[in-house]
Amino acid sequence: MKYTEKQKALECxxxxxxxxxxxxxxxxKDAYQAxxxxxxxxxxxxxxxxxxxxxxxEKAWFIRITINICKNFLKSKxxxxxxxxxxxDRKQEGPEESGDAFDTLKNAILDLPEKxxxxxxxxxxxxxxxxxxxHLLHKSESTIQTQLQRGREKIKHTLERSERHDxxx
Amino acid sequence: MxxxxxxYREAISDVKLPDDVGMExxxxxxxxxxxRTQKLRARAIAAIAATFIIAFGANGICYAQTGMNIWxxxxxxxxxxEEATAANLAEGFQKSGQxxxxxxxxxxxxxxxxxxxxxxxxxxxxxxxxxxxxxNLENIADSDISHEWTFGSSPNRKGGFEPGGWTSxxxxxxxxxxxxxxxxxxxxxxxxxxxxxxxPEDTMEVFLNVRxxxxxENGITxxxxxxxEGSFLLKPTGQLKSLYADGSSMDGCTTIKVTTGGICLYFHxxxxxxxxEYPFHLITLxxxxxxxxxxxxxxxxxxxxxxxxALDASGNFQDTGYRTPDGEEIPRESILGQFSGGGGGGGxxxxxxxxxxxxxxxxxxxxxxxxxxxxxxxxxx
Numbered sequence: 001m002k003y004t005e006k007q008k009a010l011e012c013x014x015x016x017x018x019x020x021x022x023x024x025x026x027x028x029k030d031a032y033q034a035x036x037x038x039x040x041x042x043x044x045x046x047x048x049x050x051x052x053x054x055x056x057x058e059k060a061w062f063i064r065i066t067i068n069i070c071k072n073f074l075k076s077k078x079x080x081x082x083x084x085x086x087x088x089d090r091k092q093e094g095p096e097e098s099g100d101a102f103d104t105l106k107n108a109i110l111d112l113p114e115k116x117x118x119x120x121x122x123x124x125x126x127x128x129x130x131x132x133x134x135h136l137l138h139k140s141e142s143t144i145q146t147q148l149q150r151g152r153e154k155i156k157h158t159l160e161r162s163e164r165h166d167x168x169x
Numbered sequence: 170m171x172x173x174x175x176x177y178r179e180a181i182s183d184v185k186l187p188d189d190v191g192m193e194x195x196x197x198x199x200x201x202x203x204x205r206t207q208k209l210r211a212r213a214i215a216a217i218a219a220t221f222i223i224a225f226g227a228n229g230i231c232y233a234q235t236g237m238n239i240w241x242x243x244x245x246x247x248x249x250x251e252e253a254t255a256a257n258l259a260e261g262f263q264k265s266g267q268x269x270x271x272x273x274x275x276x277x278x279x280x281x282x283x284x285x286x287x288x289x290x291x292x293x294x295x296x297x298x299x300x301x302x303x304x305n306l307e308n309i310a311d312s313d314i315s316h317e318w319t320f321g322s323s324p325n326r327k328g329g330f331e332p333g334g335w336t337s338x339x340x341x342x343x344x345x346x347x348x349x350x351x352x353x354x355x356x357x358x359x360x361x362x363x364x365x366x367x368x369p370e371d372t373m374e375v376f377l378n379v380r381x382x383x384x385x386e387n388g389i390t391x392x393x394x395x396x397x398e399g400s401f402l403l404k405p406t407g408q409l410k411s412l413y414a415d416g417s418s419m420d421g422c423t424t425i426k427v428t429t430g431g432i433c434l435y436f437h438x439x440x441x442x443x444x445x446e447y448p449f450h451l452i453t454l455x456x457x458x459x460x461x462x463x464x465x466x467x468x469x470x471x472x473x474x475x476x477x478x479a480l481d482a483s484g485n486f487q488d489t490g491y492r493t494p495d496g497e498e499i500p501r502e503s504i505l506g507q508f509s510g511g512g513g514g515g516g517x518x519x520x521x522x523x524x525x526x527x528x529x530x531x532x533x534x535x536x537x538x539x540x541x542x543x544x545x546x547x548x549x550x
Contacts, residue, residue: 006199013195021186031184035194038186042198101170105180124177155172 009046016062019126023063026121027070029110040069063126063136067118074114108158116151119144239280242293246356249502249530258282258429258531261407262291271379271397273299279354283373283403287411287428288360290373290403295354303350360431360525373403412534414547421448425547427534432464432506433525434542449524453541454505454532462505464526469493476501487529505529 020041024034044065052058109117122128122136130148134141170176186194239262243255265278274296281292298304346353381395409428416422421436432452451469454462467486471494474480479488490501508526540547 009195009199013191017186017191021191022181022184025184026181035186035190038191039194039198039201042195043201046198046202102176102180102182105170105172105176109177109180120172120177124172124174125181127174152172159170159172 005046009042012045012058012062013042016059019059020062020066022125023066023118023121024070026109026117026125027067027114028073033073037066037069037073040073041065044069060136063122067137104159104162105155108155108162111158112151112154116147116154119147120151120155123148239293242280242354242356243531247528247530251531251533251536254429254531254533258291258409263404263406265401267401269377269397269399269401270299271377273302274304274379275299276377276397278375278401278403281401281403282406284407284409284428285371285373285405287409287426287431288433289409289428289431290359291357291430292375292401292403293354293356294401295352298351301349301351304346304353358430358527360433360527371405375401375403410534412537412540413550414540415550416542416547418545418547419449419542422542424550425452425540425542427454427532427537427540429528429531429534431525431527436524449542451543453544454537455539455541456532456536457538458536460503461499462503462530462532463499464505464508464528466508472499502530505532 017038021034021038024037024041025031028034028037041062045062050061052061109120112120119133119137122133123130128136130141130144133139134144137144240255240259243259244250247255262280262282264280267278269276277295277297279293279295281290283290283292296304377397377400379395379397409430411426411428414425414427416425416434423435426433426435434449434452436448450465450467452464454464456462465486468474468491472491474489474491475498476489480486485507487504487507488501490504491499493499505528506526508524537549540549
C-alpha cells in the first residue's frame with residue numbers, strides 16, 4: 001500500500017470517525033454493528049481511492065457510504081432475524097425510570113423508526129439543512145420535512161410520557 | 170426536555186468509538202485492502218503468462234528481440250476485436266520513444282494515441298532493467314510505474330485537473346514480459362473528463378511515480394513514492410469514431426457518447442449526489458448483427474455470475490459472464506465494462522456529472538443499432 005494512501009486514510013479517520021461512528025450507531029442501533037460498518041466504510045475508501053474537490057464533498061461521500069453500508073447490513077438475513085443485544089437489554093430494562101433526562105432522550109431517539117431516526121440525526125447532530133438531507137438521502141424536501149416533523153412528535157411524545165411517569169412515581 | 174441541537178448532542182455524547190478500538194478497526198481495513206491487492210497481483214501475473222502464450226505462441230515472435238507492435242498489443246489486450254476496428258485504431262498510433270530514467274529503471278513511451286476531442290488516450294509504456302537484473306514483476310505491474318497526468322499548455326488549465334479523479338483507467342493488464350523478466354510492456358487506456366468547459370487541450374503530460382523505499386508500521390509495509398524527473402508528452406494523434414445518443418429522457422441526462430473503446434454519460438448538475446448509486450444501472454449496446462454488449466455499475470438484480478471464482482478473486486464484475494433470470498447466458502466477452510466513477514464540478518451538492526467507462530473490447534460504433542439505458546432506448550443523434 002502506498003504510504004500516502006495510508007496517511008490520507010488516517011487523516012480521514014481523524015476527521016470523520018465521530019461522524020461515521022455516530023451515524024452508523026444511529027442507523028443500526030448497535031455498537032458492534034456500528035464498528036463493522038466503520039471498518040467497511042474505510043475499506044471502501046481504501047479500495048476506491050475517491051478524490052474529493054471540497055471538504056463538503058468528502059463529508060457527503062462518507063455519509064452516503066455509511067448509510068449505504070448500514071442499509072446493506074440491515075438487509076442481510078442475519079440482521080433481519082436477530083434482535084440486537086443492546087436493543088434486547090433496553091427492552092428488558094423497560095422505560096427509564098429515574099435515569100438522566102439525556103438517557104431518556106437517547107432512548108427516545110433509538111426507539112424511532114429508521115426512516116425518522118436518520119434524518120433527525122443528520123439534522124440535529126450534523127446540522128444539515130432539510131435541502132441538504134434531501135440531497136443526501138435522495139428524497140424530496142417535503143418528505144424530509146414530514147419525517148423530521150413526525151420524528152420530533154414521536155420523541156416529544158416519549159419524553160412527555162417519561163416525565164409523567166417520573167411525576168407519578 | 171426539548172429536542173434541540175445541543176440536547177441531541179449531549180444525549181449521544183457517550184456514543185464514541187474508543188481510539189484503540191478505532192485504530193484496530195482501521196488496521197483491519199488496511200489488512201483487507203492489502204490482501205485484496207495481493208490477490209489481484211497474483212491474478213495479474215497469471216494473466217501475463219496466459220497472454221504471453223496467446224500473443225507469441227501463434228507467430229513465434231520473440232518479444233526480447235523485437236518488442237511487441239501496437240497491432241499485436243491491441244489484439245492481445247482486448248477480449249474481442251474486430252480486425253478493421255483494431256486496424257483503424259492502430260493506424261492512428263504514434264511511435265514515440267520518449268524515455269524517463271530512474272535508477273536502474275528506464276521507462277519508454279512506445280506508442281500512443283491521444284484524442285483530446287473525445288478525451289481518450291491509449292498508450293504503452295515499456296520498463297527495462299538497465300543492468301539486466303530481473304524486474305520484480307509482482308511490484309512493477311501494480312506500483313512501480315503508477316502514473317498521473319495533467320493536460321494542456323495553458324497555465325490556468327494545467328493545475329485545474331485533478332489527476333485520476335474522474336477517469337476510467339482502461340485495461341492496464343494484461344502486461345507483457347520478456348523471457349528474462351528484464352522488460353515489461355504495459356498498456357493503458359484513459360478516459361477522462363475536463364473540469365472546465367472550453368476547447369480541448371493540445372497536450373497531455375504523463376508523469377511517473379516511482380517507488381522510493383518503504384516503511385513498516387504495525388507490521389504492515391507501506392511503499393513510499395516520488396515523482397520521477399521528466400514526463401511524457403502526448404500530442405493529438407487522431408480522433409476516434411464516436412456516436413452520440415440523446416439522453417434527455419433520463420432525469421438530468423443530456424447526452425451519451427460511445428467511442429471505439431469507451432462510453433461517457435453527461436448529466437446536468439441537479440441530480441443530487443450519491444457516489445454509490447448511479448442514476449442508471451445497465452447500458453445495453455444493441456449491434457446491427459443482433460448481438461448485445463453490456464456496461465454497468467453492478468450486474469442487474471438476478472444476474473448470476475458464471476465464474477464466481479474469477480469474480481471473487483478480482484472483485485471486478487466484468488471478469489465473468491452472467492446468467493440472467495430468464496436463463497440467458499451472457500458470455501464474458503459481451504460485458505464491455507464497468508463504470509468506475511463519476512465526477513464534475515460545482516458548488517456544494519451541485520455536481521455536473523460525467524460518468525465514464527472503458528471497454529474490454531474495441532467496437533465499431535457504425536455497427537451500433539441502438540443504445541439502451543435500463544431498457545429504455547435513447548434516440549441516436
